[in-house]
Amino acid sequence: MTVTKILHVDTLNQNKRLFNILLLVIIGAYVYLQVYHFLAIPDPLLFPDSARYLKTTTVFSDALLPEHGVTPPVVPLIYKLLGEDINVIAFSQLVLSILSWVFLSYAVSRTMKSVWISLIAFIAILTFSLSSAISLWNGVILSESLSLSIFACFIGSWILMFEKQSLKRSLLLITASVLFALSRTAHVYLLLMLGCILGVAGLFNLRAVKRKYCLAFSVIYIVMSLLSNVSANVGTQWTVYFVDVLSTRILPDPEKREYFEKHGMPVDENLMKLEGKFAQEGNWAFHNDPNLEEFRKWLYSSGKSTYVRFLLTHPHFLITGPFEDFLQMMYGYRLIYYAPKGYSSPLGALFDYMDSPLIFPIYIFAAGILAGMNLIFAGSGKSTVSLVPIIMMLLVYPLMALVWHADSHELERHVLTFSVQARLSYILLGLFTINALFSTSSQN
Incomplete structure (x- = not known):
């Protein structure tokens, strides 16, 4: 029996019970690691910025004072709903993080041609969410944990949309997009760029997503970006x-x-x-x-x-200026100082070694190959969902550049979503490459 036949979905259908058991074991192990390492943190960590999100009166009271400007309301609103106990808030962040990354894993696994590859996708995405760049924020009272959870839902919703367009999935994506835009100011940059890309795709009637959906989301994202720009000009x-x-x-x-x-x-x-x-x-x-x-x-x-x-x-400074801090933004050398007392990465030093800047050139070379292969797969119709990580990867530097030019303080934290986006796009490119190659071999 060939490897292709072993992996084929028909073989898996005969072992559906085994697949479900393995899936539950994987999710159970993931939840155990998350909770075990979270409970090692004696107290959630507070920073001066935490006061922006912890409101003891109404959620919009201090966030909308004209002299201060508008604070994105999603995180303060969630904190307000959870109450004033920071331990409850931190544990809720953990629960939402688990649910969000399981949702993204589910969305990615649905696109796989073999359920065994689906299991690999589940393991890859959940393992990535255990890295310190994501897991350390669950015990910190700042916007990062909730923002990354919403980001995972946002990407998962887009993947489901690429798999099959429908009204229900459109409403899910709109909800995720609104929450994403209102969780951090910098997120609007991503929506603006996506709005422009979708507008072009709709005008040229590209087939990965139906034209009406491309144009509708293009308008929605551009309008959201304009409204955000207006609110950003409120106050000082x-x-x-x-x-x-x-x-x-x-x-x-x-x-x-x-x-x-x-x-x-x-x-x-x-x-x-x-x-x-x-x-x-x-x-x-x-x-x-x-x-x-x-x-x-x-x-x-x-x-x-x-x-x-x-x-x-000064276009030279505009384009190349951020290069001087690119590795700092990408790898977040100082992010570990935000870790609460007692925190340790569920992956230990494994991910740190794999994510070392010393092998960054290798990742760039491999990413180019994977992106090229996925572009071919997307163009041939074998894997249109491959466009998601390609677009994600192409937008990383422009997004980081915008944030770099907008601020020079705590850069690693302000670009966190986009550095996670870069790593996630790399993982998705690898998974979609395996899936497309398997699909091709099974057809032969």
Whole structure:
């Protein structure tokens, strides 16, 4: 009996009970590892930013104050519904993480031609979710855990949509998309890019997803992005991120500083004293120092528009600037400092060795091969769902670049979703390649 026949779905149908037992064992082992390592954490970890999400009055009270701007409401709302006990919140984050990654595993496994390959897909996705880049956040009272869980549901919903388009799946995807957009500000960048891609796909009537769905989601995503941009301009919250960039990238560079000075930014010794300092330092000196009143007038009236013009007139910096921190953003060297006391990765050092930046060139080479193969499979109709990880991978650098230009503080945390996106796209490319090759061999 050939390997293809052993793996064939008909053979599996004869062993459906065995398959279900194995699936339950896999999920049971996964839940055990998650809960066991979570219980080793004595207390959830709080950070200054945690106060933005833990609301003791109404969920929108502080989040929507005009002087602060709009905080994405999903995480504060969920925290409000869960109550004020941070242990309850942390455990709920764990439960939602488990459910979300099991859902994504289910969505991926449905696309496999063999249920044995489905089991491999389940194991691969669940194992990936045990890595420290994902699991450490369950015990941290910040937006990362819930954001990554919603991200997993968002990708899973798109995979189901590629498998079969229907009204029910469209509603599921819309729900996941709204939650995704309202969980972190940076997520809207992904929806905007996807909206443009779907619009092009709809206009050219590409067959991976029906034209009406492409155009509908294109409009939805672009409208959501525009609304998010309007809300981002409410209040002065954007100035916090801008002065971080200004102090760390503009002021230290005479050429860049001269451009801003020529466009109206007052530059004096009081401003230069803050070179290299973040917005909150010096008792929020950028915003509170009386000697910087003229600077603030320029900041509120012309700061954002001047910075946008600077980026558009300096395309080399716009495109290549983020390269200097790309490995830092991709591998998150400092993310382990966010881990709560008692945390240890369920995978031990295994994933750290596999995910080392020392072998990053090998991953780039392999990703190129896998992406090329999946593009062929998608074009031939053998695996249209392969377009999902291809698009995910192609958008990683543009998304990280946008975040890099928008802020210079805690970069690893702010691009976390997109670094996870890069790794997940690599895994999905591998799984869909195996599936397409199996499908081809079984037909022969």
